[in-house]
Amino acid sequence: PSVTLRRYDAIEAVDVHDFHQIVFGVQGVMEMSVEGIGARLAAGSAWLIPAGARHAYAGCGLNQQLVLDLPGSTLAVPERLFRQPRVLTLDARLAQLVTGLAERARTHAPASRHFHWLAGTQLCNALLDGQRTAPAAGMAFARVDHWMRAHLDEPLRIADLATLCGLGVRRFHALFIEAFGETPHQYL
DSSP states (O other): OEEEEEOOOSSOEEEOOSEEEEEEEEEEEEEEEETTEEEEEEBTEEEEEOTTOOEEEEEEEEEEEEEEEEEGGGOOSOGGGGSSOEEEEOOHHHHHHHHHHHHHHHHSOSOOHHHHHHHHHHHHHHHHHHHOOGGGTTOOHHHHHHHHHHTTTSOOOHHHHHHHHTOOHHHHHHHHHHHHSSOHHHHO
């Protein structure tokens, strides 16, 4: 993942890319249209842009956005999050996280690879907490991903991951496949 703080010019630009993108409003306003759906982006809102979606955008005066680029091939969040482009209203907790990460990006540019992974994981996990449906409740996405990365040199035991989430092995395995679209071993 890549997390960057950006400002957009008043001149409209058009883009299409092979990665998913989430644009979080931080300051000011920008106009954005994704696959023909238009909306203003301001603090407290975000655009979810699926890979391959054509989008046009332009800043309105002074503006700043926190942009999360997520490679489609290594995306550690459910594909259902990016089935269609849409605008989200952020809850207070996610808005506060965006503000904090934007401040860190401002003061630590260029950010380290560790910052990109940590910020990307935090943002996705917070988004998923707000988007999660009942069947995936209990799946601690960021915690599972972090644990797997921290134990790459060890054999993967599903029982360890299930215990981490407070779930039985079968329930964990089913929820993992539902959430990530692949088994834990395939994901690893």
